[in-house]
Amino acid sequence: MNFSNIFPITLALAPLALGVVWKFSNGLSTTHKSIGLTAIGALAGGLIYMRSTLEIEPSILFLASAILLSGFCVIFSQEDKQQTSAIYAPIMIVLGLSLGVLLNQGIVSRIFLGGLLGYIGISQNREQQNSFRTKIIFLHISLAIILSLGSVFIGDSLQMFASLFLAVTFLPLAPFHLPFVGTIKDAKETLSSFWIVVWLIIGLAELRALYSSLSTQMLFTLSLLALVSATYASLASLGQKFNSLFVASATVAHVALVWGLLEVFPSFPKWGIPFGITLAFVMGGVSLAFSFVRQRYGWRTLGKLPGLALPMPRFGVAMVLLVSFALFLPLFPIFSGLMVMPTIVIHDVEIVRISFLFLVVWLGGGWYFLQMLHQTAFGEARSDVPYFDLRLTEFVAVSALLLGAAYSGMIY
Amino acid sequence: MSMLEDKKGITPSESQRIELRSLVNLSCEPISHFWPMKTFIHHNPLHGLEHLTFEDAIKEGQRFLRGRGYLSNSEYRKYFQQSRISKNSINEALKDVSQNASISIGEREFSHQEVLRALLIHGAGKVATDVCSAILQPSLNQPEIRDLFEKIHNLSKKNATENFLKGHASREKKDLATQYTLAEWCDQTFGTNVQDQINGEIIKWLGGFLDEGHAPWGMPERKKTFYKAWKELVLDDASGSILGIQDWKNKILNLPNRPEDAVLESLSLLGIPKNLWDSYFSLHLAQLSGWTGFIKWRSEQTDYAWQSAFPIDLIKYMAIRLFYERELVMLACQEKLAIPGSYTSISQYLNNHPTGYGLYKEFRSRVLPDEVVNYLNMSLFAQDPLNIEDLDQCDSRLISVWEQTREKQEAEGKTLMVMHLAQSLGVSIQDVVKSTPDTLSSLLDWVEQFPESQHGPIWLEALESSYIKGFAKKISPNLEKLRKSDEIEEQPPESRPLSQAIFCIDVRSECFRRQLEEIGGNETFGFAGFFGVPICYQGFSSEQQTDQCPVLLKPKHVVKEIPRASQGKAAEKFLEGQQIAKTGHTLLHDLKENVVTPYVMVEAIGWFFGFKLFGQTLHPKWFKKAMSWMKESLAIPIRTTLTVDKIQREEAFEMVATKHRAAIYRLFTEKYDQQGAAVPHDQVERLRKLALNQIPSDSKENEELFRLLKWNESDLGQFIVALRKDFNLHERDLDYQIQQITQTGFTVSEQVNYVETALRLLGFTKTFARLVLLCAHGSISDNNPYESALDCGACGGNHGISNARTLAVMANNPQVRQMLAERGITIPPDAHFLPGQHDTTTDEVELYDLEEVPATHRKDLLRLQHDLQEAGEKNSRERLSRFPDVPATKEIDEASPLTKIRSMDWSQVRPEWGLSGHTAFIMGRRSLSQGINFEGRTFLHSYDHSQDPDGKYLEIIMTAPMIVTNWINMEHYFSTVDPVVYGAGSKVYHNVVGNIGVMYGSQSDLCVGLPIQTVFNGDKPYHEPMRLFAVIEAPLERIATIVGRHVILQRLTGNRWINLVAIDPDTKKFFNFRLMEDWQPIN
Incomplete structure (x- = not known):
């Protein structure tokens, strides 16, 4: 094993080890926060080093940076209280595992992916629910682990299907979205924001590796599935009462755009990855903002705590900016796709299908995002609740995600 | 036994209908009248509840109108921080609610009053139950907080009450039809918008029916009355079908023809018990209190042209409302619960399924706690209709887990409250934890018994107490001066001031008077803006007459403006x-x-x-x-004058006769030229009398005419027909004209009475200046539907110049002066009364009837005009400093141009503050208030108790201006404490409807009260809502006697709608009137 192999593994194992240590120790929250931020800084440095010395694809680095930024924002926004130390360990573990997936290849990457899926599975199983839904999720994850680990040893075509299964799991496409939705729903406090970014990043990485081997027929099937997924997820978002499920459904709806436009715009890494990262940051930002409110008031139901913009102006500003961004999200892939590369020949039916997909996502998104904004930021604030606005660190964290989305969507 | 039967199918009798109508009218008691905006009348929105105490009336208002009666506690706390409310005042206000008890926490002892004071000043710290856990969670790291929580939790367990889930059903059974209508119950239970649907339809129909010339196309069939017109036109309206009402048209066709019968039918279908009808009607009428108030007012105006043409009343309104409600409630209940939409079926449902219903309510309002979600199939809540049986039979563990969760949440809430209170009292949490359970329990009970919703009356009391003490202190230097001057036996001879001016009692006049007096040589008085002369005024070339007097009065005299x-x-x-x-x-x-x-x-x-x-x-x-x-x-x-002098009947006849003769001559010359003009006067007179049927037609006497004009009988007949038809020369017109002419004006003795009353009431009976200005007031603004609110309320919401001119004419009449002299009031011959009007927006004073001013008074007039201009400029400068949109740092060189711009700027939502900010009404001598800057917050009425030994004039002031100022005060008070329900919201969204009022947006209730821009400065109240202080400088017994003679005064004072304060002329001390014979000194 040479340095180019060891270094990425080390980069992944370091936060993983830190996370495991924190999991079983009782340290001060302030210490964990400082160490966590330092670790992320070091990891970022490591990535820069990798870029300069090792030949690593820019898109991979971009994906890894996105995860680092998300982790940084979540840790940075934490208050220095004892119980928040329970957040740091999972962040570090997941950070390590996901970096391991991104920065490595072959069996090593798969092992890390298996580890990540195993961690997700354990987290799911920890929640007391014994419902049919949980069983399906558990089965799904088990299958994903098997395919992830076994894909190295099976033939190319089967490997492709295994990768596709993992891709539709991590870049959630209905009906493969259940693990994603379940994870987001059950995530503690601000972890949901981090999970959204991690899931999508891993999914984008999988799709990036897989894209070139997808046949036309498969792309067609995926685009049909994307249409169904977008419609289903948009309708689900409209009716969602819980903020975590709302964000999860909205994410699934927008991710469908990626799958749907694969058929139209070639060179997925050029438009798909920036769009995916933008989407991850925007949804992660909304989820982060919601989690701050949930931490304060234990509220997770949309509409139960309206009018937050007045007593919590920072929250109001952040939410309005995030929603405004989200409303224009569907335009980005179209715009960047059209600008960056020539399209392949599109038949009439495809235009209808793609237009319909776009409209479902865009109009649906407009509807439910604005509805959510109305239920959350606007209206009359309750007089029996003492409001505390976002702290500066929280506001900076959300703003950083927003800026990251802006960079990814408009500049990169 | 009530005569009203609710059996379907039996046609109600006429007596039943009458009884129902009476009941509906009685139920409208909580809703006050709404006058059309053309003449804005300040009124108490809870006028119908003045028989209750102020506090009780507010509670009733809250019940029916959902209106708040006090400012938010946070606002009062700001006043406290700004020292506008003193600690002593709070202690005094708390005396009535505090017990003689104390508790020990740590080493300190706290009385009940101290704890209440802490709750008042710092708040109770009560937090909504559903967020308690999250808010308390961070603090539970601290051991003392954990201990406190445990202690309180144990206490709560001991004091656990009934199953709270079932509490929903039992509460709603009790409140149904008493606290809310069935439609409201549907909305709050199912999340429907039945109430909005009903209101939407009603507003649509009312807006069309009640239109008074605003709409280019008027609603047809209005002559048939509101109910019948609606019944006919709604058949072509698709809204019923759109709302989902089945078999819409047939239902309309099958409605009874009489609105009373329709009401009874709807009540029967809704199943409302008879004993709840009155409160149910009140609830319905209160839904659109603005429209209801207007219908109430209009239905009582027998001579209102629009009402005569298109009749409407409350019963017709109710018939339509109840029809919509019964249909829409039926729909909602069938869809959601599969039950008929009636009171009985809903009550039965609540009775039979308390647990399931409680679960459903909890799910809808607070969402289920995570702990209980596992025990429940969540899809049950999403079904239509609701499968209540399944919910009833939910897992029993769920109920106990839920109860436990709820208990825990309540304990958390109480913990937060105790933590907050400990901070307020300055004790540590450890001390609280160490205290005995009884102490903790007492503390919690005290907090429960004094919730924040009950703080309002205490704050108000404290605010008023602080204010009046400050007020008394402010006036005390003048009181000292008065005491000294009253003690002097020999009063110095009085000299004539340069001019005297009588202004309205309006608060805006207070600053102007002060500025005018400061210039020097000018004396001012305050009098009701209509100058004691109620008239029905008709301007020149106008066809309309306006009542220039308070709405309490009905003018008997007509005064017209005619060219000189x-x-x-x-x-x-x-x-x-x-x-x-x-x-x-x-x-x-x-x-x-x-x-x-x-x-x-x-x-x-x-x-x-x-x-x-x-x-x-x-x-x-x-x-x-x-x-x-x-x-x-x-x-x-x-150049015009007013018809103040009454024309005698004989003269009136002669006036009309002259007009008739001129008409005859005109017709003659038109038809017969010079021949016609040559007809002798006696023949013309004969013709006139023939046309009026005053003399019989005599062929012999007619011969002269026939000869002159070569007529025959037929020609004569035609001529007379032409006179009657084209020139209205007939008996009826003669009677009408005589009535119009003789109705106009006042007799000399009437004039003397009015002038004498005015002068004696003011104590202005000697030392008249050469020029006495009677200064009315009005306001000019652009694009302002509330313009009338800025005009003179004493003149019925109009400019008061006509009243000023009328009194001036009377006072300048030599005959009147002669008779006044006989009665002891000698007005010097060189004293001239001059009418004028103060524009309260621009501070310009325009003088009228200058032709009447004698030439000898030219220089006096010039001086007065100069002083008025200077006072206006100074007053504008002072007023501009109070506008938030005028930069404070800006040096105002010339204020008048700036105030002028405000009066002509059509985007200006606040041309002036109007009466906002007022607090007191002083009835006394000018020396009591002279020189004191009340900042335009005080009504000032001149009154000299020494010239009114039997209190006759004080009685007039107390039963008229004081009542009007109370109405103004209550309107401002309620518009400030609740700008949405009692006020008119923001002007920015107002739309004029039907020429009668304004709505919010495209469709809403009629906006009653004052807009937010009138009483608020941004989000802070500009007007400090307090009950008016009526401060009277007069002997206490005299005041008490007057109060005892009038039920309205007893109500206002006894029920605390007004704070009656007396300044004893002898001791110069302040006393607060509580009850008859009970005067409390103000220290």
Whole structure:
């Protein structure tokens, strides 16, 4: 094993080890926060080093940076209280595992992916629910682990299907979205924001590796599935009462755009990855903002705590900016796709299908995002609740995600 | 036994209908009248509840109208922080609610009052149950907080009450039809919007029916009354079908013809028990209290033209409302619960399924705690209709887990409250934890018994107490001076001031009077703006008459404005010009409102409106000047006078006869030229009497006419017909004209009475200056539906100049002066009464009837005009400092131009503050208030108790101006404490509807009360809501006697709608009137 192999593994194992240590120790929250931020800084440095010395694809680095930024924002926004130390360990573990997936290849990457899926599975199983839904999720994850680990040893075509299964799991496409939705729903406090970014990043990485081997027929099937997924997820978002499920459904709806436009715009890494990262940051930002409110008031139901913009102006500003961004999200892939590369020949039916997909996502998104904004930021604030606005660190964290989305969507 | 039967199918009897109508009218008691906006009348929105105490009336208002009666506690706390409320005042206010008890926490002892004070000043710290856990969670790291929580939790377990899930059903059974209607119950239970649907339909129909000339196309069939018109027209309205009402048209057709019968039918279908009808009607009427108030007012106006033409009353309104409710409630209940939408079925449902219903309510309002979600199939809540049986039979563990969760949440809430209270009291949590369970329990009970919803009355009391003490302190220097001057036995001889001015009692006059007096040589008085002369006024060339008096009075005298004798020709030209202008205006209006012509009109003359639009917006002053110049060039100036003197009947007849003779001559010359003109006067007179049927037709006597004009009988007959038809020369017209003429004006003795009353009431019976200004007031603003609210309330919401001119004419009448002298009031011959009007927006004072001013008074007049101008400028400067949109740091060199711009700026939502900020009404000598800057917050009525030994004049003041100021005060009070329900919200969203009022947006209740811009400065109240302090300088017994004679005064004072304060003339001390014979000194 040479340095180019060891270094990425080390980069992944370091936060993983830190996370495991924190999991079983009782340290001060302030210490964990400082160490966590330092670790992320070091990891970022490591990535820069990798870029300069090792030949690593820019898109991979971009994906890894996105995860680092998300982790940084979540840790940075934490208050220095004892119980928040329970957040740091999972962040570090997941950070390590996901970096391991991104920065490595072959069996090593798969092992890390298996580890990540195993961690997700354990987290799911920890929640007391014994419902049919949980069983399906558990089965799904088990299958994903098997395919992830076994894909190295099976033939190319089967490997492709295994990768596709993992891709539709991590870049959630209905009906493969259940693990994603379940994870987001059950995530503690601000972890949901981090999970959204991690899931999508891993999914984008999988799709990036897989894209070139997808046949036309498969792309067609995926685009049909994307249409169904977008419609289903948009309708689900409209009716969602819980903020975590709302964000999860909205994410699934927008991710469908990626799958749907694969058929139209070639060179997925050029438009798909920036769009995916933008989407991850925007949804992660909304989820982060919601989690701050949930931490304060234990509220997770949309509409139960309206009018937050007045007593919590920072929250109001952040939410309005995030929603405004989200409303224009569907335009980005179209715009960047059209600008960056020539399209392949599109038949009439495809235009209808793609237009319909776009409209479902865009109009649906407009509807439910604005509805959510109305239920959350606007209206009359309750007089029996003492409001505390976002702290500066929280506001900076959300703003950083927003800026990251802006960079990814408009500049990169 | 009630005569009203609710059996379907039996036609109600007439007595049942009458009883129902009475019940509906009685149920409208909580809703006050709403006058059309053309003459805005300040009134108490809870006027119908004045028989209750102030606090109780507010509670009733809250129940029916959902209106708040006090400012938010946070606002009062700001006042406390600003030292507008003192600690002593709070202690005094708490005396009535505090017990003689104390608790020990740590080493300190706290009385009940101390704890209540802490709760008042710092709040109870009560937090909503659903967020308690999250808010407390961070603090549970601290051991003392954990201990406190445990202690409180154990206490709560001991005091656990009934199953809270079932509490929903039992509460709602009790409140149904008493606290809310069935439609409201549907909305709060199912999340429907039945109430909005009902209101939407009602507003649509009312807006059309009650329109008074605003709509280009009036609603048809209005003559048939509201109910019948609706019944006919709604058949073509698809809204019923759109709302989902099945078999819409047949249901309408099957409705009874009588509205009373329709009400009874709806009540029967809704199943409302008879004993709840009155509260149910009140709840319904309160839904759209503005529209209801207007219907209530209009139905009582027997001589109101619109009501006579298109009748409406509360029963017709109720019939339609209840019809919509019964149909929509039926729909909602069938869909959601599969039960009929009636009171009985809903009550039965609640009775039979308390657990399931409680679960459903908890799910809808608070969402289920995570702990219980596992025990429940969540899809049950999403079904339509609700499968209540399944919910009833939910896992029993769920109920206990839920109870436990709820208990825990309540304990958390109480923990937060105790933590907050500990901080307020300055004790540590450890001390609280160490205290005995009884102490903790007492503390919690005290907090429960004094919730924040009950703090309002205490704060108000404290605010008022602080205010009156400060007020008394402010006046005390003047009181000292008065004491010294009253003690002097020999009063120094009085000298004539340079001028005297009688202003309205309005608060805006207070500052102007102060400025005028400070200039020197001017003496001022305060009197009701109508100057004690209630008249029905008709302006020149106007067809409308306005009642220039408080709404409490009905004027008996008509006064018309007519051109002066020398202005005959000018008047004719003026009228011609008016006619042309009116025709042009009508043409323009028709062109704009027509369906097709606006398209062409915009192209043709749209640019002209652009001139107006840009001019008004960008440079209002310049635009106004240009328009004034145009008006002056085109208008014919007319000098007018008023018909104050009553014309005797004989003279009236002669006036009409002269008019008739002139008409006959005109007809003669038209038909017969010179021959006609040569007809002798006696023949003309004969013809006149023939036309009026005053003499029989005699052939012999007619011969002269026949000879002169070569007539026969037939010609005579035709001529008389022409006289009757074309010149209205007939008996009926004669009677009408005589009545009109003799109704106008006052007899000399009436004039003497009015002048004497006015002067004696003011204590103004000697030392008259050469010029006495009777200064009325009015306001000018642009694009302001509330313009009338800024005018004189004593003049029925109009400008008061006509009253001032009337009194001036009377007071200048030599005959009147002669009779006054006989009664002991000698007005010097050189004293001239001059009418004027103070524009409260621009502070300009315009003088009228200057032709009457004697030439010898030229210099006095000049001096007065100069002083008025100077006072106006100073007053504008003072007033401008109170406008939030005028920068505080700006040096105002010339204030008048700035105030003028405010009066002509059509975007200005606040041309002036009006009566906002008022607090007190002083009835006493001017020396009591002279020189004190009340900041335009005080009504001032001149009154000298020494000249009123039997209290006759004080009684007039207390039963008229004081009542009016109380109404003004209550309107401002309630508009401030609840700008949405009792006020009119923001002007920005107002739309004028039907020429009667304004709505919010495109469709809403009629906005009652004052807009937010009148009483608020941004989000802070500008007007400090307090009950009016009526401060009277008079012997206590005299005041008490007057109160005892009038039920209305007993109600207002006894029920604390007004704070009656007396200044004892002997001791110069302040006393607060509590009950009859109970005067409490104010320290």
